[in-house]
Amino acid sequence: MDISFGQTRVAVLEDNELVEIYMEGQEGQSIVGNIYKGLVENVLPGMGAAFIDIGTGKNAFLYVKDVLPDLSSYDAVSSVGSESNRSQRIEDYLKAGQEVLIQIIKDPIGSKGARATTHVTLPGRFAVLMPTADYIGVSRRIEDEAERERLKALAAEVKPTNMGVIVRTAGEGCTLSDLKSDIEFLSTLWANILGKSDKTSAPKLIHKDMSLFFRIVRDMFTKEIDKLTINNKEYYEKALEIISMTSPDLEPRVSYFDKCYEIFDYYKIEEKIEKIISKKVWLKSGGYIVIDQTEALTAIDVNTGKYVGSKDLHDTVLKTNIEAAKEIAKQLRLRDIGGIIIIDFIDMNDQEHENLVLEVLRNALKKDKNRSNVLGMTHLGLVEMTRKKVVQPKTNIMQSICPYCSGTGKVLSKQTIFKKIEFEINKALFNRDNRKVEIYVHPELGYEFMSTYGDEIKSLSEKYNKDINIIPDETIPKDEFRVHD
Known part of the structure; x- marks a missing residue:
């Protein structure tokens, strides 16, 4: 884990090969997991969706199926029966001007806004609390049937009334005490979220999910990880503090990187990151x-x-x-x-x-x-x-969109630029108010243009009795030009 210059980067290695990379800085932070009190802008029955103003400048998108619980990722035992009889019409649940508590499940990408759900999930170390659903689930990644049944029984003991509990993959082998402490903390967190929501008008951020550092320690640092190396002393000590409370047996696997090298260079990660683009x-x-x-x-x-x-x-x-x-x-x-x-x-x-x-x-x-x-x-x-x-x-x-090619990965060919210059010269020649035409271009482009069309330029200048000058300017990109007449 590389923490420096206001940015956190986490690399996951398997057999010394980079398989995952996570980045979080001051800009472009993920809003997945954040909970907002949103304002319904409009409801679109034809799309089965609604646009929700969450106060970020771009509305969130809420599908009708995200108003209904999704149990597909878990082996779930529901306490309230099948949801198949519920209405599938978005207008039966939402109307314009209504305030609604939502959680972001997908970041805004490109021109699309964030995707939201009304079914909040609050993840802990070993379990996830589902305050708006009523069922027990176990991660499908836990495959041992005996362990699955044991975890379902433990979850049933700690599940709050009318709420749901999902045992996470990291919960494999956990005790009743582990699950109980997780659920008690998450239940208190949910009560605080509801209290803040009741005192707030939409649109407003109610709960911000943890930073990348805390999410990595909470979600990814499990017994399947051999080692967690951190190059920041403060965060190394924070990691030890968290792990000592949640998984003390993993403490020996946390190490502080104190060498006089960049941590990603030392592990030859930097060169692998560059290949991603x-x-x-x-x-x-x-x-x-x-x-x-x-x-x-x-x-x-x-x-x-x-x-x-x-x-x-x-x-x-x-x-x-x-x-x-x-x-x-x-x-x-x-x-x-x-x-x-x-x-x-x-x-x-x-x-x-x-x-x-x-x-x-x-x-x-x-x-x-x-x-x-x-x-x-x-x-x-x-x-x-x-x-x-x-x-x-x-x-x-x-990466950012290239200001020269506008993201196409290509720029105009020389022949296309030459044709555009010819068009601008001809247009300027018919303007009787000017006596000269100046075309500013990159020196390399200007030299090639005059080498190819110098005779034609001289002929036009004499014909129309106007000065036509191709002026080199290194500040102009090779696929652009400026006209002064």
Whole structure:
């Protein structure tokens, strides 16, 4: 964990390979988990949704299904029966001008506002309190049936009346005392949230989720993590203080990095982070994948590149696709890419090979804590899949839109610029009020323009009896120019 210059960065390594990276600074902080008292701006029955003003300048989006509880991630035992009989019409729950308590479940991404839910979840170390639902759940990542039943019984003992409790993955092996202290703390927190909400007018932030540092210690530092290294003495001591109360057996795994190196450089993480923004990712075999992200979906193309194989074409294609499937799963997790994902593997004419590649992809995705769903291969040979989108992709955090290409990744060609200059010159020549035309361009562009069109410029100048000057200016980008007449 690197804490310096007002920014927190957390890298997760598996076998010395970077698999996850988290960043939080003064700007662009995630609002996932925050609870707001919002004001319903408008209700859209045709979309089954409502826009909620939360006071951030961009309205949150609330689907009707986010007014209803989602139990899909947990093995849940409900105390109130099925929700299938409830109305699915958003207008039956909300109306314009109404105040509503909501929690953010997805950050605003691009032009889209944050996504919200009315079903608040308050996470603790071992359990999650669901104040607006009434059921008991256990994380699906806990697979041992005997342990699941034990945890359900413990949860039933500590569950507040008319509230829900979910035992988290970190709760595996915990005691009744562990769960009880978690739920007591979360119940007090919920009472404070309600008290603050009652005294506040919408729109207003009621509860801000913990910072990245505390979320990492609370949610990610479990017995599955071998070591937590922190380069900030103050936060190292804070981590020990928290862990001594929640999981004292993990204290020996926390260490303070006091070397005279940058911690990410020491562990060779910095160079790996820089590769996250690259569109092309090379495979060890010599093949490569190309990742193109848009607001609507992410397209991934697989190529053999330098890999020529050793047996035959079918074997070469299969090996490249298998290696690519593993790398794609890793990159989705590392870059935090969510939403719709289309993968163009190299064409395979063998159904068994296609099934094998899909199986490798699904198995590789099991390491990812974000839910994903591989839908299969289309008739065009494209693999369709989805991955839960919660926060912005890492590339959005690490990069800004290029002021020169406006995010296209390309600039105007010289021929296009020359044509634009010609158009501006001709337009200026017909203006009788001026006696000269000055075009300011980058020196390199100006030299090439005059080398190519110098004779034409001289001819136009004599014909219209006007001075036409191409003036070099190093402050002007190579794909721009300025006209003075």
